Amino acid sequence: MADMRVRIGGTEAWLVAVIAAICLVLSLTTDTFFTLVNAFDLLNYSAVNLIFAAGLLVVLVAGGIDISFAVGASVVQYLTAITLMQIGGGNWALGFALSIGFGAALGAINAGLIHHFRIISIVVTIATFNLFFGLLMFFTVGVSIYLLPDWMISRVVLFEHETAAGWAEITLPVAVMAGVLLATWVLLRRLSIGRQLFAMGDNPEAARRLGIHIGAMHYLAYGWLGACAGVAGLMQAHYAQEVVPNALYGRELEVLAAVVLGGARLGGGRGTLLGAVLGLALVSITQNGLNLLGVSPYAFRMIVGAIILVAISMSSESLGLLAEKGRRLRGIHRPAGDAR
């Protein structure tokens, strides 16, 4: 029990409770939510966002922020697609290698600017966000690529099972997402450089005095996010079967909101992978549930926003604050009582 408490923090436990409540309601009110097919659907279309979230978490933990990763992923899609066509096709291994390489390189640009020029990360990434997207639009003139190599656009089904409700499938993006999540977990929880990332995020000066190489940590965090974004871009191009310059534009805020909802602190030093996954799950499940319930699409954003607000403001931390406030109030009254 003690062990569980260490691993599952307050925010996560609260999110699990909220998600469980939503799932319960949806299972009772619709006869399609609680099916294998729907669960797999949810996994399949959340996979790309989860890959982004894993990368972003690493940067948030290290005390930074990045809003350029989604358009960075679009840049990687183009670079990868064009390189693959130049060399006459390629294969999955090469596709992954190129995406990770290009993605990490874009991340390194952010890290370099942040570390060597001592610019605040949000300023740098707002600039690179515009720079990446501007360069992309300029060089591609907004032209999409529909002719991708066959291996890249043919669907890869890893598991399939025919149920009464149709085919339940696990596709390649889900497996890749699992791989990325595992790698990120190992980095953050099992390697000492992961602990160093937390230390830097919490207190960069203390971390520096401890002998942690701050520059290397910046490159690691942004490079990791860049590589994750590259992989996410490859997966999006895989299932969309085309590369469109603005397909991922705007995704950064969606992912950022979900990761912060999952308990990652914008100031750095705190955040868990489980929280990030749960944050995204909450938003995806709500959206899915609204469609299944046949709620009017006019009400969607209102409901999603309200649920995020409730989830954040009712988290155990804010409840703790309220409780403390209550104690303090009582504390003020007590001396008066003692004086009597």
Next chain:
Amino acid sequence: MPKLTLKRRGLMAAAAAAAIAAAAPAAAQDTPKIGVVVKIGGIPWFNAMEAGIEERAQELGVEATMIGPTSADPALQVRAVEDLIAQGVDVIGVVPNDAAVLEPVLGRAMEQGIHVLTHESPDQQNVDWDFELASAQGFGEAYGRRLAELLGGEGKYAVFVGGLTVPLHNAWADAAIAYLEENHPEMEQVGDRYGVAEDVDASRRTALDLMRAHEDIGGFLAFGSQGPIGAARAVQERRREGEVKVLGPFSPGQGRSLVHDGVLSGGYMWNPKQAGEVFVTLGTMLARGEPIEAGMEIEGLGTIDPDVEGKDIIVDQLVEINETTVDDLAAMGL
């Protein structure tokens, strides 16, 4: 330090001088300058429109450019129109994301003597003319009729639009739904209309959810350039090609393989390239003070019968997209 300030001041003065120098000749010339702001840049539909704008501008010897915002956001369009006003163009063309949001800024443009044209936004306020290559009624009904044909006059269908505030998509949806309700009362619309059809991922996700919620859904009617593609991919993923029909206007190059796979049933469209040409043709006529009257023959529009009250020029120039026409349309770069 003072040196630096001096240098900086010098640079700024130089920049200002350059800006003035650049602006001056533009004002002096009398070749009409036309700027067209579209819903979103970088998607094939508006790339084709841009090609039309550029080709026609070259033919007529006018200056015309297209501006595509990075996302389908009316606020970005307002800013782009403000930029065009500041540049002192003669004609502003807009394909609005939100008719009401653009009203005030278009009004400001007209106050400054700039001619305003819109497309895909009938009854737009503060314009010289709005032109449509398809009447909303005729276009919507054509889709309603085709969907009923494909579904055999019964079953459930869902409707996607580009956004819940896009007037034209909603007018099409209104016409299609009204047609189906009147002529095929056994057909049932599922939910309200979904505002996802300018985003391929959102269309795919919504279509997957709806096929889950309504096992017996027979078709998707998607008004918005990415909607039919996203819905068709969802149908393909769910392995229900041919069983669940997908109809909607889309870019033939993008949807070609889906049409040949039998997932995307097809649709009607007008040629965005032709719309781009009409922007320039009409814009040049307005800038040169030529009248636009009933019975005139205008290239790209045919014989027009403008509604002077509502400032609409509406013609029906529908092109059908199906297995036989899609390759030719795609070859045009659409």
